[in-house]
Amino acid sequence: MDRYGPVALIQSFGAQGAEAATLSELTAALLDLPDIACAVLKERGVRQGDRGEGRVLAGVLPGPDERDPLASRAGRFVIHEGDLRLGVDLLYGVNTGLFLDARPMRRWVQGHARGLRVLNLFSYTAAFGVAAAVGGATSTTNVDLVPSALERGRANYALNDLPVDGRSHARDDVFDFLKRATRRGEQWDLVVVDPPPVPTSGRGRKGKGFDPRRDQHKVITRALSVCADGGTVLAMSAAHGAAGFEEPLQRALQDEPRTVAQESLARDDDFPGPDGLRAVALRVGPTPT
Secondary structure (H helix, E strand, O other): OEEEOOEEEEEEOOOOOOOHHHHHHHHHHHHOOOOOOEEEEEEOOOOOOOOOOEEEEEEOOOOOOOOOOOOOOOOEEEEEEOOEEEEEEOOOOOOOOOOHHHHHHHHHHHHHOOOOEEEEEOOOOOHHHHHHHHOOOOEEEEEEOOHHHHHHHHHHHHHOOOOOOOOOEEEOOHHHHHHHHHHHOOOEEEEEEOOOOOOEOOOOHHHOOEOHHHHHHHHHHHHHHOEEEEEEEEEEEOOOOHHHOHHHHHHHHHHOOOOEEEEEOOOOOOOOOOOOOEEEEEEEOOOOO
């Protein structure tokens, strides 16, 4: 269960969907809480008709925000995360458009972005880009391959009165983008790497998509290559087990010629167990002479 403002979201991952008795008990308990006005269910394991998307179990969803370009979409509303305004979709699609476990990392980016050029890889709905821009970044570049994710990202920029241009939201395969950036000598001061935790299909890279076990080492290595001297790579992963993050991270650091200082940002008490979000700030030293 996750809370989005006054809405409680229940997510079920079973292929047969959630049991009615369990849902009834959960819904009654949630609506007894003083700040919860609505309960929504997403049956993520179900792919029959529209059951894989969200439905209201009880209560009434908040109304749309007139400044939201996607306000007409059913179940769409805007939450506040500090001074950020971010749109979420509770009835549309499998994911809401905002991963709550990354909230401390968005706060970290907002607090460290002033005066920096920021590159946000696997940007999804550009929440990290918004955090950086609101935090005073001189430029933000959000890269994702999925058109609907970029659409939601541009909407989040609009909600925060941030300008949208052809460079701020780039539809591209991350590895193709990084390859061209390296060839052109482009660099950024802060590079955010938050890839999918599970393998995905992809239209870029000859349809290979992204697989954490196969590609995590490569993406961190290439993110470091476009990070300016004195800059930082914020590397994150919610992939299962050490093989999904720690091992490829150490391999990437061994390949990097510059000195890199590590700072763990996701504490064990925040994200327990092998599947919790891992986040490390990699501060890059000067190029050896």
